[in-house]
Amino acid sequence: MSNRLIFLGPPGAGKGTQAQRVSESNNLLHLSTGDLLRAEVKSESELGKQISVVMNSGELVSDELVLSIVESKLVSKNSGWLLDGFPRNVTQAEALQSLLEKINQPVELVIFLEVNDELLLHRLIARGRADDNEEVIRNRLKVYREKTAPLVQHYTDQGILKSVKGDGSIESIETLIQAILV
């Protein structure tokens, strides 16, 4: 069973939902950079205020900040993890790779959740998070296409990416993912 995983996909693909379920069923650490950043915003720290401005525009927060968050969590954990919302661009993917080489824990599998744009928009508008108004959603999709989507090719080239159609029910998608892991 693969137990060092990345969930990749556009905003609204269901990464968070599936990552939570799959990590619970397989006893993996679920590391969502979006959740960790939202927790920092909620704490109303000075850093949280700066992060909130970036998140509410749909842009990415700095690689440096996100990398330091991930590094602190991963280094202390060696029994399996699932990264959700990270890496978000090629710089982050390369930094992750060198960190994982250092601790001798390479990524085993990247699961790419595929969902068409129409369904993504529908899901994001229905979700109603602070950064889910229409203008910000459009920007998040643009940022995804420009910065994150190239990771699909990046991990395909490494031979570790598998695609899952993310347009069924929550349970049916989870079943598809679980079948790939074993």
Ligand code: AMP
């Ligand atoms: P998410 O919950 O994954 O949709 O992330 C929400 C927002 O948090 C994104 O639009 C970014 O502003 C920020 N964010 C989350 N993960 C990252 C990351 N790996 N790198 C940069 N920004 C991120």
